[in-house]
Amino acid sequence: MVTGRRLGDRLVDVLLWSILALLAVLSLLPFLTVIARSLSSFVAVTTNQVSFWPIGFNVDNYVYLMRDNWFVNAFAVSVARVLAGVPLTLLLIVITAYPLSQDRLHMPGRTVFKIIMLVGLLFSGGLIPIYLAYKSLGLLNHFAVLVVPGALNIFLAIIIINFFRGLPQELSESAMLDGASHFDVLFRIFVPLSRPALATVALFSAVGHWNSWFDGIVFVSRQELWPLQSYLYVQVTTRNLNRMVEVERNQSRQAGVLDFAQATPEALQAAMIVLATVPIILVYPFLQRYFVTGLTLGSLKG
Amino acid sequence: MGSSAVSRTEPMIRRRSVAERRPAFGVVWGRHWMLYLMLAPAAVWLVLFHFYPLWGIAVAFLDYSPFRGVSGSPYVGLDNFRRFFDSPDAFSIIRNTIFIALAKIAMGQVAAVAFALTLNEVRVMLFRRMMQTATTLPHFISWVLIGGILIEMLSSDGVVNRGITALGGQAIRFLGSAQLFPWTLIVSETWKEFGWNAVIYLAALTAISPELYEAAGVDGAGRWARTRHISLPGITPIIVLLSCLSLGGILNAGFEQVLVFLNPMVYSTGDILDTYIYRVGLLGGELSLGAAVGLFKGVIGFLLILLSYWLADKLANYRIF
Structure with a gap:
């Protein structure tokens, strides 16, 4: 009887493991299709032969993209955006979080400031007023519009506020008795002690900047200032619209008319998507180490 | 005195x-x-x-033109709101927004909880970590990239439809059929986010005392009974909390995803408030109409956020500061 139960348990285990493995494969398969397309020959892609494995393997698409000025430029804008945006976000969050986390200090106006900040961040006048305001501030078509308006993220700020709150009070108290100022306490004691939390914030902010595209298409009309993801948005949606008229294309295909000149370069777009994903894959191991910290610090105050 | x-x-x-x-x-x-x-x-x-x-909110009450400016544009009261709510689009846009958002929350939470409970049954740490690595990855990839991949996969001659026709089925128009489009959004969002949403549940599951499971085992509780009576109640407060908090974002309905997939064939079931504001208001140049719809969305959305935080405080004892 005992062995019978064990056997049943084993079977359940096998079943559960298979379901989980299937889900994991489903999560990754779409990425396999795009990698396969990016490495296949032009003809194999346009005639829909490629599924999960490259057909007519070559790296021409990648070579071509390296020489495509628009693509290289968009990639550089995205990199610049991360390099400028992350330090700005870290600095702004750290200096804002410190006063808001020192609950033991009597500081008139702190609660009011917190409420104003929450209302400001949660109530939005909508896209049109924001567009008009940025326009009147001269921010349209300016690199700053990509990094400055999003500099203070409420959820990342809360992670740091709560982390600062958890640091032992004696540290700052004794330092201040020795004559240290609040700036000293913040930058010489709090910041070095908060490395894991700051790393979490830096990584999430970097991923957020890399993945943003809506601000690019709304506030930037000069193509040389487009981040990579905004550039790709235009490519992807244009292709989607083309797909919607593909019924006609299919008919011409059945009639034996293959118009390569009009076919949009699917393989090239696949290579762009792969290259835009690579930076995320590179930081992903670090992200994984920190995202539980981020979650438990931010959303579940213990 | x-x-x-x-x-x-x-x-x-x-x-x-x-x-x-x-x-x-x-x-x-x-x-x-x-x-x-x-x-x-x-x-x-x-x-x-x-x-x-916030001064730009004034545009919602004006017949605004960029050339005349705010001070030079005539005041029209609530005309812009009336124009939106009298149009046949208003009802379907609000219905689409709420339906897509609620279905995403419901399906997303069920999938994440089921996945976390299943993964929690696995005791081999290496396997667990591999499964989590694979399933959380899509969360960190933007909707533009995911959209670019899925649009190709789901097109009439994409991988999915080639598989269906190879099995003798009829090709399905996932993105071009108004009937199917919302479900394409809902299922793809669930696919992208279930692994990430499960992270928080898995963290909570590890906090449940092993003694509870042992005691239940002594009393003869099987695996299913332990999952049903210990694991699930153990994470119920977090399910309640996350459901409350997601209520605040109902009017957003996952704007970026919808904007990537939306096309003229499916406006009737796929157009939501934000895509309407962007397309008609900003791209179409109807700034006053867009501002009015935006203000409507902003006010209701803010009230929903307050309600969601209030509910989270009442039901799950959660405060953000």
Whole structure:
């Protein structure tokens, strides 16, 4: 009887493991299709032969993209955006979080400031007023519009506020008795002690900047200032619209008319998507180490 | 007599509160001016990017044209709101927004909880970590990239439909059929986010005391009974909390995803408030109409966020600060 139960348990285990493995494969398969397309020959892609494995393997698409000025430029804008945006976000969050986390200090106006900040961040006048305001501030078509308006993220700020709150009070108290100022306490004691939390914030902010595209298409009309993801948005949606008229294309295909000149370069777009994903894959191991910290610090105050 | 009693006690109360509870502002300022200095950049930033734009709300009540400016455009009262709500689009847009959002929350939570409970049954750490690595990855890839991949996969001659036709089925128009489009959004969002949403449940599951499981095992509870009566109740507070908080974003309905997939064939079931504001208001140049719909969305959305935080506080004892 005992062995019978064990056997049943084993079977359940096998079943559960298979379901989980299937889900994991489903999560990754779409990425396999795009990698396969990016490495296949032009003809194999346009005639829909490629599924999960490259057909007519070559790296021409990648070579071509390296020489495509628009693509290289968009990639550089995205990199610049991360390099400028992350330090700005870290600095702004750290200096804002410190006063808001020192609950033991009597500081008139702190609660009011917190409420104003929450209302400001949660109530939005909508896209049109924001567009008009940025326009009147001269921010349209300016690199700053990509990094400055999003500099203070409420959820990342809360992670740091709560982390600062958890640091032992004696540290700052004794330092201040020795004559240290609040700036000293913040930058010489709090910041070095908060490395894991700051790393979490830096990584999430970097991923957020890399993945943003809506601000690019709304506030930037000069193509040389487009981040990579905004550039790709235009490519992807244009292709989607083309797909919607593909019924006609299919008919011409059945009639034996293959118009390569009009076919949009699917393989090239696949290579762009792969290259835009690579930076995320590179930081992903670090992200994984920190995202539980981020979650438990931010959303579940213990 | 009454008045003299009041005038005698009032200064006393005030003096005591000044002496014992509140140091004079000058003293506070002398000691903590640096704290105020540290808040100054955030204050300037808030004013510039969150409060200054609020003047633009006025556009919702004007017949605005960029050439005439705010002061030169005629005031039209609630006409822009009336125009939106009288149009046949209004009902379907609001219905689409709420339906897509609620279905995403429901399916997303069920999938994440089921996945977390299943993964929690696996005791081999390496396997667990591999499964989590694979399933959380899509969360960190933007909808533009995921959209670019899925649009190709789901097109009429994409991988999925080639598989269906190879099995003898009819090709399905996932993105071009108004009937199917919302479900394509809902299922793909669930696919992208279930692994990430499960992270928090898995963290909570590890916090459940092993003694509970042992005691249940001694009492003869099988695997299913332990999952049903220990694991699930153990994470119920977090399910409640996350469901409450997601209520605040209902009017967003996952704007970026919808904008990537939306096309003219499926406006009737796929157009949501934000895509309408962007397309008609900004791209179409109907700034006043867009601003009116945006204000409607902003006000209701803000109330929903307050409601969601209030509910989270009441039901799950959660406060954001």
